[in-house]
Amino acid sequence: MNAPQIDRILLIDDDDVTAFLVQRLVQKSGMVGTLHRASDGLEGLEMLNAAARGEAEKPDVILLDINMPRMTGIEFLAAYEQLPETTRSGVVIVMFTTSLLERDRRTAEASPHVQGFFNKPLSREQLTELAALTQYAS
Numbered sequence: 001m002n003a004p005q006i007d008r009i010l011l012i013d014d015d016d017v018t019a020f021l022v023q024r025l026v027q028k029s030g031m032v033g034t035l036h037r038a039s040d041g042l043e044g045l046e047m048l049n050a051a052a053r054g055e056a057e058k059p060d061v062i063l064l065d066i067n068m069p070r071m072t073g074i075e076f077l078a079a080y081e082q083l084p085e086t087t088r089s090g091v092v093i094v095m096f097t098t099s100l101l102e103r104d105r106r107t108a109e110a111s112p113h114v115q116g117f118f119n120k121p122l123s124r125e126q127l128t129e130l131a132a133l134t135q136y137a138s
Contacts, residue, residue: 005031005032005131005134005135006031006032006033006060006061006127006130006131006134007032007033007034007057007060008032008033008034008035008036008057008058008059008060008061009026009032009034009035009036009059009060009061009062009063009130010036010037010038010044010047010048010059010061010062010063011035011036011037011038011062011063011096012037012038012039012040012041012043012044012062012063012064012065012068012073012076013037013038013039013063013064013065013068013096014039014040014065014068014069015065018065018120018121019037021121021122022035022063022121022122023035025121025122025123025124025127026127029124029127031127031128031131032127034057036059039068040068040069040070040071041064041068041070041071041072041073041075041076041079042070042071042076043070044062044064044071044076045071045076045079045080045083047059048080048083048087049083049087051087052083052084052086052087058087058090058091059091060090060091060092060134061091061092061093061094061130061133061134062091062092062093062094063094063096063118063122064076064077064093064094064095064096065095065096065097066095066097066099066104066108067097067099073095073097073108074104074107074108077093077108077111077113077114080093080113081111081113088113091113092115092116092130092133092134093111093113093114093115094114094115094116094117094118094130094133095108095109095114095116095117095118096118096120096122097117097118097119097120098119098120105117115133116129116130116133
């Protein structure tokens, strides 16, 4: 097995089936060191704040769903903008959704923090693309 090409991914998604499929792909690929999951944007922000306090490791990649309870992916992006630059630097955010709405795509892509837009389910090709994006971001 090769060394991981992505150290840490944070999946922010409320769907258990999606989380299971991503976890399986990540394990089979050997491309990712660790995968953490937040079930909504609020929990994702809490995890990033813990990393900012030195209580957890900052993710290299955030796979962000758009439609979630408590805090949507779009609301997460607005809150993410308020985080310190040191918390945001080097993090690649990719929207990860089943949404077919063009307005969702435009809104997500308008954020300077979003580097991609992937449709579910996650594929090995998308994982390879994420690895390339992290190399560029570091």
